[in-house]
Amino acid sequence: MDVRRAADRFSTRIDWLDSRHSFSFGHHYDPPNTHHGVLMANNDDVIAPGLGFDTHPHRDMEIVTWVLRGSLVHQDSMGNSGIIYPGLAQRMSAGTGVLHSEKNDARRFGGDLAHRAAEHDDPVRLIQMWVVPDEPGTTPGYEQLEVQDELLRGGLVTVASGMGAYRDHSAIRIRNRHAAMHVARLQPGSRPVALPDAPMLHVFVARGSAVLEGAGPLAEGDAVRISGGGGQLLSLPTAGTAASGPDRTDAEVIVWEMHAGLGGPV
The missing domain is CATH 2.60.120.10 (Jelly Rolls)
Structure with a gap:
């Protein structure tokens, strides 16, 4: 990571x-x-x-x-x-x-x-x-x-994808068959979200703060580049900790799942 x-x-x-x-x-x-x-x-x-x-x-x-x-x-x-x-x-x-x-x-x-x-x-x-x-x-x-309704239901929502695995689930299509973008809106009481299993992931905290298994607390604007496999859990910080922040109780995280690099499939 x-x-x-x-x-x-x-x-x-x-x-x-x-x-x-x-x-x-x-x-x-x-x-x-x-x-x-x-x-x-x-x-x-x-x-x-x-x-x-x-x-x-x-x-x-x-x-x-x-x-x-x-x-x-x-x-x-x-x-x-x-x-x-x-x-x-x-x-x-x-x-x-x-x-x-x-x-x-x-x-x-x-x-x-x-x-x-x-x-x-x-x-x-x-x-x-x-x-x-x-x-x-x-x-x-x-x-x-x-995709507002889907986001409110929680979990990891597939927003953009060119992958066959998400053909019937993504809101919009991109012209890359090895990549997908997901968004998670984490709310108090919601279960942790598991990242996709992929050779490369990019996790970006767009709003609020979060905790990523293996990386620890992440603040707004922090990103994690993962190589070699996913599956890590993403969650809100425990209430009352410094990582949770004084004013924010939710978070929005953008996750790119990628099965290829610039040189082709991995």
């Missing part, structure tokens, strides 16, 4: 963006830290109200966006537009090339989805993850689906 603490992540701060990068990203280049398995980016972004990423290109990447707080407006060159909010899974397959923008300006977007937006004067916090596809040069694509 390779535990990566939140404070050790790369940081990009400008007037409208506070971003933390788990891997090399942009001008933050660290050759030993470019990826884990097929996961190339795990960016923790906070975007100020009314601002965001202007139209920019992507190519040959599966991009999954998971909003934790607030709402994010997505618009792309394929004609897709909408508001992404907590509990809504979104995937964009860049393929041969796509342009898109992501902004915290739901008030100006309007339309039928505007009522689902959070307070428009608040920052939006999201985790954006990039996974390499099975093959380059495919037709760009887009998919989104709400």
Whole structure:
């Protein structure tokens, strides 16, 4: 297990963006830290109200966006537009090339989805993850689906997958047949969640704090890169301990299950 603490992540701060990068990203280049398995980016972004990423290109990447707080407006060159909010899974397959923008300006977007937006004067916090596809040069694509009900039932919810094992269970499909993204919302009194058994796992505490068997207490923003097999138990800290924190009684954890690296299946 390779535990990566939140404070050790790369940081990009400008007037409208506070971003933390788990891997090399942009001008933050660290050759030993470019990826884990097929996961190339795990960016923790906070975007100020009314601002965001202007139209920019992507190519040959599966991009999954998971909003934790607030709402994010997505618009792309394929004609897709909408508001992404907590509990809504979104995937964009860049393929041969796509342009898109992501902004915290739901008030100006309007339309039928505007009522689902959070307070428009608040920052939006999201985790954006990039996974390499099975093959380059495919037709760009887009998919989104709400999974709030499944998350409320507890356990490990398969949000995005290209694996045959989750063909009938994942909310959205990614074009990598060796990878899947799961989310666990841990609540007081809930049973520990067992991680999938896979050659590589990436466990990221998106909200709150948790305890991972073999790694110990994990705070918000901490990540664990696991190689050589899963099955470890993930749970909330015991109430009253320092790891539980004074104000938070739940946690949200994102788990990437990977059966391949950049060189192919493991």
